Ligand SMILES: Nc1ncnc2c1ncn2[C@@H]1O[C@H](COP(=O)(O)OP(=O)(O)OP(=O)(O)O)[C@@H](O)[C@H]1O
């Protein structure tokens with residue numbers, strides 16, 4: 365999916381977080397968003413997902429202004445902090461099959477296997493560790509058949525083996541033309557996939573760099 369961010373500004377009441385942000389991504393391009401705590405990474409991601417309201421003509425996905433899109437399709441999202449409490453018992457398999465609209469197929473199985481979910485596939489979601497739960501949310505975003513995949517600090521709490529597995533999956537998706545936007549404080553694991561870097565700082569200052577200009 366193509367992403368075109370055009371003079372995007374955003375403020376919470378008085379505080380400017382995004383100030384005239386501009387860049388474009390083509391199919392299969394990988395953007396890494398970096399910046400200190402509070403620099404606006406999650407705010408930017410929430411604007412892309414219409415969780416926060418932006419003005420018309422600020423963000424286009426393919427050729428559609430996001431304000432004109434009624435239902436988002438083919439967008440996978442892993443939020444930064446997952447707040448999760450199910451009052452009723454639900455298993456990992458139920459969570460994942462319910463977010464997969466097709467019958468279980470080879471792609472489904474490959475996602476489950478590569479994130480090593482089998483060992484707790486039948487367990488109740490409430491019994492998982494933080495990193496296991498994060499992997500479920502990553503899997504769910506991948507199962508959405510994304511053309512645009514947006515992940516806000518997806519590796520927090522995930523062990524190094526599973527981060528490697530995630531990097532492999534992201535590389536495969538990128539090769540298939542999926543556009544990927546990922547925010548992170550741990551840049552090393554995405555370095556080889558990154559095409560562009562959006563480096564954010566306070567008060568809406570930012571740099572949009574090609575990966576080879578990035579230290
Ligand atoms: N709902 C909100 N209302 C008011 N201000 C907010 C709100 N959410 C975030 N902010 C402020 O906007 C700024 C950007 O926050 P944001 O969460 O986008 O930063 P971030 O780069 O994702 O930080 P982190 O690395 O800690 O996740 C911060 O100063 C924050 O205090």
Ligand SMILES: [Mg+2]
Pocket residue numbers: 405406407444516
């Ligand atoms: Mg954040």
